[in-house]
Amino acid sequence: MTRTYDDAALHEFVEARRTALFRTAYLLCGDRDEADDLVQTTLVKVVLSGRRHTRFGNLDAYARKTLVNTFIASRRRFWRREHSCAELPDRPELPAPDRETGLVIRAALGRLSAQQRAVVVLRYWEDLSIAETAGLLGMRENTVKSHAARGLSALRDQMREGFV
Amino acid sequence: MSDIRRLLEHAADGGGPSLVTTESVYAEAARVRRRRRAVAGAAAAAVAVAVTAGVLTGRVGSPFRDGAEVAARPLTPPERAREFAVLLRLGGGGTVEPDGHTPVRVVPGTEPRQAPGEVRSSGPLDGTYVVSRQVRGGTVRNAVTVTLLDPAAVRAGTAGRGLPADLCARFRDASAECRREELPGGRVLTVWVAGDPPAAGRPWPSREYAYRGRLALPDGSVLIAEEAIDSMASAFTTGNGGVSSIDRQRTLLDRAGIRALLLSPELLPPHLGGKR
Numbered sequence: 001m002t003r004t005y006d007d008a009a010l011h012e013f014v015e016a017r018r019t020a021l022f023r024t025a026y027l028l029c030g031d032r033d034e035a036d037d038l039v040q041t042t043l044v045k046v047v048l049s050g051r052r053h054t055r056f057g058n059l060d061a062y063a064r065k066t067l068v069n070t071f072i073a074s075r076r077r078f079w080r081r082e083h084s085c086a087e088l089p090d091r092p093e094l095p096a097p098d099r100e101t102g103l104v105i106r107a108a109l110g111r112l113s114a115q116q117r118a119v120v121v122l123r124y125w126e127d128l129s130i131a132e133t134a135g136l137l138g139m140r141e142n143t144v145k146s147h148a149a150r151g152l153s154a155l156r157d158q159m160r161e162g163f164v
Numbered sequence: 165m166s167d168i169r170r171l172l173e174h175a176a177d178g179g180g181p182s183l184v185t186t187e188s189v190y191a192e193a194a195r196v197r198r199r200r201r202a203v204a205g206a207a208a209a210a211v212a213v214a215v216t217a218g219v220l221t222g223r224v225g226s227p228f229r230d231g232a233e234v235a236a237r238p239l240t241p242p243e244r245a246r247e248f249a250v251l252l253r254l255g256g257g258g259t260v261e262p263d264g265h266t267p268v269r270v271v272p273g274t275e276p277r278q279a280p281g282e283v284r285s286s287g288p289l290d291g292t293y294v295v296s297r298q299v300r301g302g303t304v305r306n307a308v309t310v311t312l313l314d315p316a317a318v319r320a321g322t323a324g325r326g327l328p329a330d331l332c333a334r335f336r337d338a339s340a341e342c343r344r345e346e347l348p349g350g351r352v353l354t355v356w357v358a359g360d361p362p363a364a365g366r367p368w369p370s371r372e373y374a375y376r377g378r379l380a381l382p383d384g385s386v387l388i389a390e391e392a393i394d395s396m397a398s399a400f401t402t403g404n405g406g407v408s409s410i411d412r413q414r415t416l417l418d419r420a421g422i423r424a425l426l427l428s429p430e431l432l433p434p435h436l437g438g439k440r
Binding site for chain 1: 174177178181183186189190
C-alpha cells in the first residue's frame with residue numbers, strides 16, 4: 001500500500017489506531033492518565049508530520065516509535081508527574097480475580113526498567129520481530145534479546161510472588 | 165509467546181477506554197500549528213521592527229537612549245529560575261534550574277481536571293523548577309511546579325462547575341491534613357498533603373507525599389503549587405507500599421513554605437495583583 005497521506009486518510013488512521021495505541025501506552029506506563037497523554041502527544045505528532053509519510057506502514061511505525069520514545073524519555077526524568085484518578089475513591093476497590101491478574105502483571109511490568117518494558121511490550125504485545133524492535137528502539141539485536149530474556153525472567157519471578 | 169500475550173491482554177484490559185478522541189488530537193494539532201505560525205510571525209515582526217528602529221535611530225537618534233524600557237519583556241529561563249530561587253528563599257543553600265514548562269495535572273475533586281493536551285496556564289513564572297541541595301552529604305533534587313489556570317481553564321477542567329467551595333471537605337482521609345484559609349480580597353488558600361491516591365488499578369507500589377496548595381482568586385483563576393519528590397527516594401516510602409513519615413530534610417517546602425510561595429505576587433500577572 002503506497003498511497004500518500006491526505007487529510008481524510010490521516011483522520012482515519014487516528015480514529016483507527018488510537019485505542020490500540022492507548023492499550024500499548026497503558027502497558028508501558030501502567031497509568032491511564034499518563035497513557036492518555038502519551039497517546040495524545042503521539043497522535044498530535046502523527047497529524048503534524050503525517051503528510052511526510054508516504055506509506056501506511058511508515059506512519060504506523062512512526063506512531064509506535066514516537067509513543068515508545070516519549071515513554072522512555074518521560075522515565076529519564078528523576079521525578080514523575082502526579083498520578084491522577086477519575087474519582088477520589090471512597091474505599092479501595094476490591095479486585096475481581098481477572099482484574100487481580102491484570103494488577104499483578106501491571107505491577108510486575110512496573111518493576112522492569114523502561115527499556116525492558118518497551119522491549120517486552122513491542123515483542124510480545126505488538127508482535128514485532130527482534131530486528132524490528134531493535135530498529136525502533138535504536139538498539140542492537142543482541143541488546144533486545146537480552147532485555148527480552150531478562151524482562152521475561154523478571155516477569156515470571158514477579159508473577160510467581162504475586163500469586164503465592 | 166501466546167501465553168505472554170494473554171497475560172499482557174489481562175494487564176491492558178485494566179486501562180478502560182481512552183479519553184483521547186480524534187477531535188481532541190486535531191484540536192491540539194491546530195493549536196500547535198497556530199502557535200508555530202504566531203512564533204514565526206512574531207519573529208518576522210521583531211526583525212522588521214529591529215530593522216526599522218535601526219534605520220530610524222541611525223537617522224534621528226533614539227528616544228530611549230537613557231535606557232528606559234517601554235514594557236516588561238518576558239523573562240528568559242535562567243532569569244525565571246533566579247526569580248524563583250528568591251521566592252523559595254533558598255539563600256545560598258541550593259541551585260534552581262528551569263525544567264521546561266510542565267503544567268500541573270491534578271486530581272479531580274481536588275483540582276480541575278484537564279483533558280490531555282488541554283492544560284494551559286498563564287502565570288509569569290509558570291513552570292517546573294528543579295532544586296538541587298546538599299543534604300546529609302548527598303545531593304537531593306526536588307521539583308516544584310507552579311501553574312496559574314485562568315477562569316476559562318478552570319471552567320473547562322471542572323465541566324463548568326468551578327472549583328469546590330471547600331476543598332478540604334472533599335478529602336475523606338484525615339492524613340491529607342487539609343487547611344483552608346480565607347484571605348483578604350476574596351482569596352482562599354488551601355494547603356494539604358498529597359500523594360498518589362490508593363486507588364485500585366495502580367500497580368506502582370511507591371506512594372509519595374508532599375505538600376501541595378492552591379490559591380483560589382476572586383475572578384475564578386487558581387494558582388497551584390506542588391512539590392514532586394524524587395520517586396527513587398526510599399526515605400518517603402516503605403518497601404511494601406505503605407507510607408512512612410515525610411522526611412522534612414529531603415522535602416523542600418513545608419506548609420509555611422508552600423503558603424509563602426502561593427502568596428508571592430511575582431507568580432501573578434498585574435491584573436490579578438501581581439508584580440509582573
